[in-house]
Amino acid sequence: MKLEDYFKIKDKALTYFEKADIVLTEKEKRNLEVADFGLGKVEETGLQLITYVNTEKVCAKELVLLPGQTCPEHKHPKRSFDNGKEETFRCRYGKVYLYVEGEETKDRGANPPRGDEAYYTAFKEIVLHPGEQYTIYPNTLHWFQAGSEGSVVSEFSTTSTDEEDIFTDPRIKRIPSIE
Amino acid sequence: MKLEDYFKIKDKALTYFEKADIVLTEKEKRNLEVADFGLGKVEETGLQLITYVNTEKVCAKELVLLPGQTCPEHKHPKRSFDNGKEETFRCRYGKVYLYVEGEETKDRGANPPRGDEAYYTAFKEIVLHPGEQYTIYPNTLHWFQAGSEGSVVSEFSTTSTDEEDIFTDPRIKRIPSIE
Numbered sequence: 001m002k003l004e005d006y007f008k009i010k011d012k013a014l015t016y017f018e019k020a021d022i023v024l025t026e027k028e029k030r031n032l033e034v035a036d037f038g039l040g041k042v043e044e045t046g047l048q049l050i051t052y053v054n055t056e057k058v059c060a061k062e063l064v065l066l067p068g069q070t071c072p073e074h075k076h077p078k079r080s081f082d083n084g085k086e087e088t089f090r091c092r093y094g095k096v097y098l099y100v101e102g103e104e105t106k107d108r109g110a111n112p113p114r115g116d117e118a119y120y121t122a123f124k125e126i127v128l129h130p131g132e133q134y135t136i137y138p139n140t141l142h143w144f145q146a147g148s149e150g151s152v153v154s155e156f157s158t159t160s161t162d163e164e165d166i167f168t169d170p171r172i173k174r175i176p177s178i179e
Numbered sequence: 180m181k182l183e184d185y186f187k188i189k190d191k192a193l194t195y196f197e198k199a200d201i202v203l204t205e206k207e208k209r210n211l212e213v214a215d216f217g218l219g220k221v222e223e224t225g226l227q228l229i230t231y232v233n234t235e236k237v238c239a240k241e242l243v244l245l246p247g248q249t250c251p252e253h254k255h256p257k258r259s260f261d262n263g264k265e266e267t268f269r270c271r272y273g274k275v276y277l278y279v280e281g282e283e284t285k286d287r288g289a290n291p292p293r294g295d296e297a298y299y300t301a302f303k304e305i306v307l308h309p310g311e312q313y314t315i316y317p318n319t320l321h322w323f324q325a326g327s328e329g330s331v332v333s334e335f336s337t338t339s340t341d342e343e344d345i346f347t348d349p350r351i352k353r354i355p356s357i358e
Contacts, residue, residue: 021200023271023309053267053314053335058237060267060335088232088239092202130202135232156232156239156335 001036002179009034013048013064020093020152022062024050037072038173047071051160056081059160063089063153065096065146073143073168075101079161084138087157091128095147099123101140128153141168180215181358188213192227192243199272199331201241203229216251217352226250230339235260238339242268242332244275244325252322252347254280258340263317266336270307274326278302280319307332320347 010032017024033049036042048064065071076085089098102122123141126134136142144153165174189211196203212228215221227243244250255264268277281301302320305313315321323332344353 025310028310052269052312055265055267055314057261057265057337058267058335060239060269060333086234086236088234088237090231090239131204131207133231135234154239156237158236 001034001040001042001176005036005042006034006178009042009046009048009066012066016048016064016066016093016150016152017050017062019150022092022152024062028052033176035071035174035176037167038176039169039171043069045070045072054160056159059085059155059157061155061157061160062092063151063155065094065144065151065153067146067148067150069150070145071143072172073099073141074165074172074174075139075141077139077164077166079164082138082158085158085160086135086137087155088133088135089128089144090133090154090156091130092152092154093130094149094151096128096144096151096153097147098126098128098134098142098144100126100134100136100142180213180219180221180355184215184221185213185357188221188225188227188245191245195227195243195245195272195329195331196229196241198329201271201331203241207231212355214250214353214355216346217355218348218350222248224249224251233339235338238264238334238336240334240336240339241271242330242334244273244323244330244332246325246327246329248329249324250322251351252278252320253344253351253353254318254320256318256343256345258343261317261337264337264339265314265316266334267312267314268307268323269312269333269335270309271331271333272309273328273330275307275323275330275332276326277305277307277313277321277323279305279313279315279321 028050035047039045050062052060078084102124162174207229214226218224229241231239257263281303
């Protein structure tokens, strides 16, 4: 991501925190993270986030999704210290469409139409409006997308180790690099 | 607490969530907890709370303190499954004065003025304005009080087991009973 794009997206994200009436410190605003997932189309596939706290036990973040923006399919695998990150998403503003790997994951059907097994996972759709939430347990594939107004989402979780997330799309790099 | 007092305090608490622009579901509003700590003076010593999520790993709550209301001194001791609850308080609205047991706990001084050793604990004062936060680690005495406007505080923590909290005042009952 180019530095000028980072600042442009960051400024957009801050307007959504304002719409959601979420108060941030100046330091938090300065350190707002823009994840472009290395795909070079951040307004389509990307995520903006502020990490409030991330201790050895607990993490809390505030996420912004721009209108229609997608955080792509990934899971939080087993780590040296636990079975993987557990996270609860609580919608604060706008609407978020959450897709979570369902129980019926292994059933590919009699005639799978595509070559990549990962895409046969059965997902359930959960629509979160403000005040609604959903908990995703470790090692469960999920992705989410904002509605047309964008979305602000609080995330309550165990310790976050973003660099260990596993994305389905092998081109994705979770940790952003700024030119 | 009498049922009519419960409803009165609950309605007051809901006005603070509105002031903080925090969106709640109808079910969350109905289930809002009023803790009077069994002392019969809930507007002085009490706490109002909504538990968003409380899994085997993570808990998130939204707390309301009425103007000048105090959540009394307590700690979260070692449990069967961990070393005690860890919690981060993030102020969302108003001002909260937080008092946390300091390192110098054991130093009572040469001439302790009072008979009860618990009161010689050295506390540090932390004042939280909106957007500011503080993490309290397990087994650490703390208490907190709202400023004159009241306060709304997000709590991000490990699993909550309120019934295991240890209060310094032996008269306190953490789990409220409603007549």
